[in-house]
Amino acid sequence: MLKLKNVQTFYGNIQALKSVTIEIAEGEIVTLIGANGAGKTTTLMAVCGVVPPRSGEISFMGDPITGMEPDKIVSLGICQVPEGRRIFPYLSVAENLDMGAFLRNDKMEIKKDIEYVFDLFPILAERRHQAGGTLSGGEQQMLAISRALMAKPRLLLLDEPSLGLAPLIIKKIFEIIGKINAENNTTIFLVEQNANLALKVAARGYVIENGRITLTDSSKNLLANEEVKKAYLGL
Amino acid sequence: MDYFLELFLGGLTRGSIYALIALGYTMVYGIIELINFAHGEIYMIGAFTALIVISVLTLMGMNGIAMLVIAGVVAVMYSSAYGYTVEKIAYKPLRNAPRLSALISAIGMSLFLQNYVLLAQTSDFLPFPNLIPDFEFMEPYAHIIGSTEIVILITTAIVMILLTILIKFTRIGKAMRATSQDKTMAMLVGINVNRVISVTFIVGSATAAIGGVLIASHVGMINFYVGFIAGIKAFVAAVLGGIGSVPGAVLGSFVLGWTESFATGYVSSDYEDVFAFLFLVLILIFRPAGILGRSEKNKV
Numbered sequence: 001m002l003k004l005k006n007v008q009t010f011y012g013n014i015q016a017l018k019s020v021t022i023e024i025a026e027g028e029i030v031t032l033i034g035a036n037g038a039g040k041t042t043t044l045m046a047v048c049g050v051v052p053p054r055s056g057e058i059s060f061m062g063d064p065i066t067g068m069e070p071d072k073i074v075s076l077g078i079c080q081v082p083e084g085r086r087i088f089p090y091l092s093v094a095e096n097l098d099m100g101a102f103l104r105n106d107k108m109e110i111k112k113d114i115e116y117v118f119d120l121f122p123i124l125a126e127r128r129h130q131a132g133g134t135l136s137g138g139e140q141q142m143l144a145i146s147r148a149l150m151a152k153p154r155l156l157l158l159d160e161p162s163l164g165l166a167p168l169i170i171k172k173i174f175e176i177i178g179k180i181n182a183e184n185n186t187t188i189f190l191v192e193q194n195a196n197l198a199l200k201v202a203a204r205g206y207v208i209e210n211g212r213i214t215l216t217d218s219s220k221n222l223l224a225n226e227e228v229k230k231a232y233l234g235l
Numbered sequence: 236m237d238y239f240l241e242l243f244l245g246g247l248t249r250g251s252i253y254a255l256i257a258l259g260y261t262m263v264y265g266i267i268e269l270i271n272f273a274h275g276e277i278y279m280i281g282a283f284t285a286l287i288v289i290s291v292l293t294l295m296g297m298n299g300i301a302m303l304v305i306a307g308v309v310a311v312m313y314s315s316a317y318g319y320t321v322e323k324i325a326y327k328p329l330r331n332a333p334r335l336s337a338l339i340s341a342i343g344m345s346l347f348l349q350n351y352v353l354l355a356q357t358s359d360f361l362p363f364p365n366l367i368p369d370f371e372f373m374e375p376y377a378h379i380i381g382s383t384e385i386v387i388l389i390t391t392a393i394v395m396i397l398l399t400i401l402i403k404f405t406r407i408g409k410a411m412r413a414t415s416q417d418k419t420m421a422m423l424v425g426i427n428v429n430r431v432i433s434v435t436f437i438v439g440s441a442t443a444a445i446g447g448v449l450i451a452s453h454v455g456m457i458n459f460y461v462g463f464i465a466g467i468k469a470f471v472a473a474v475l476g477g478i479g480s481v482p483g484a485v486l487g488s489f490v491l492g493w494t495e496s497f498a499t500g501y502v503s504s505d506y507e508d509v510f511a512f513l514f515l516v517l518i519l520i521f522r523p524a525g526i527l528g529r530s531e532k533n534k535v
Contacts, residue, residue, distance in 0.1 A: 082423060
């Protein structure tokens with residue numbers, strides 16, 4: 001479904017991704033783990049067209065999307081829940097969800113989908129008229145995921161959904177991630193620092209170090225891998 | 236009491252014109268955090284375009300308010316095209332450069348446009364005909380408010396209402412609000428941010444052109460420099476109200492208009508600017524973000 005081949009990106013003169021090759025099949029949950037600054041967020045931003053690759057190729061459903069404008073990429077069905085959630089702070093919860101459906105015109109279906117995400121996260125229904133910036137961190141994460149779902153993504157990119165949240169809320173959010181994948185057959189590409197958690201929900205994983213993919217295997221094998229254990233699982 | 240009312244309405248008229256220009260400053264700042272110093276020149280170009288159209292139409296034997304409307308429409312189209320082009324040439328290539336670079340580019344664009352009009356037209360003041368006839372039903376109040384001022388107030392009110400509808404209820408308006416709050420996230424929900432920025436420049440230039448035509452017809456003369464003075468005042472009004480906030484720009488403009496009007500009326504016209512800027516300093520001491528400016532509300 002999604003293929004990255006030898007992707008390289010730069011911020012000015014600084015090279016962020018040196019060689020990233022990733023392949024994700026439809027319906028999978030795949031994770032990308034790595035330390036701070038390894039290039040996890042940049043990889044997702046490259047897929048979305050926000051940081052276009054300088055060399056390498058990205059394709060989605062077999063068609064090249066390298067160098068496309070971000071809004072075109074979103075219209076193909078690639079949606080991101082970015083790091084730090086990026087809720088529109090002065091828009092209400094309902095308006096934030098509305099923005100998620102920006103490219104859609106099917107009003108009736110949008111209404112149904114709002115009901116669906118309110119079902120997933122009932123707290124959002126309670127707070128629907130509140131400004132996004134006044135929500136707690138956990139609520140904002142729920143809103144960010146819901147906003148992405150409003151676009152009816154075929155591929156959902158999640159950037160550190162566990163960042164800065166209490167363990168109980170993290171558990172709930174990861175349950176929902178599994179549920180989204182199981183119920184809608186949405187392909188999920190999950191970026192996490194919390195490798196333990198990510199490898200439990202994902203079937204396969206990639207390890208990124210200094211802008212390079214250094215390892216890829218099934219989650220089971222990665223969890224058992226001595227180096228992964230030492231570097232990312234704290235064992 | 237009549238005198239007070241006259242000053243009050245005079246201030247309101249001034250404020251309306253400032254508001255029409257300040258909207259462009261505040262909307263552009265809200266979206267790309269740039270003070271568009273060339274904005275005053277867009278207003279000046281609007282006034283010049285209208286003058287040229289009026290001269291041509293007069294030769295063709297037309298007159299009166301219909302001519303002003305046609306001139307206004309042409310001025311709006313012309314200024315919007317200028318605003319759009321200025322953004323594409325001078326700001327878009329610098330989108331990811333340090334903010335100071337774009338600011339210098341804006342100042343450069345302002346000086347370029349001033350001198351371009353100076354060379355293409357003249358450095359002298361040109362008379363601008365007053366095309367708004369005196370309304371008969373206003374006869375008893377003519378000493379308080381003139382017909383031109385009434386037209387300015389009504390036009391401004393209509394523009395404000397249309398703009399509010401645009402920002403609050405249309406698709407592009409929603410995209411503008413989202414882009415002003417988080418540009419990257421706006422891209423990630425599928426908004427074409429470049430288009431939003433272009434539309435912002437076009438809308439801001441259009442309102443400035445309307446202001447330019449109205450004030451030229453009110454004052455009765457223009458030259459290449461009028462955009463700079465009016466631009467600085469409108470910029471002050473936008474900062475006063477809280478730059479980036481649309482209602483703030485309107486409120487700031489009225490506050491500035493009244494300050495100037497009352498200072499002129501009760502003290503002396505020499506002190507007009509002194510009071511205006513004194514007021515700015517005072518407001519910024521007590522409310523650094525401006526009257527309606529907001530402080531960071533986003534949780535990290």
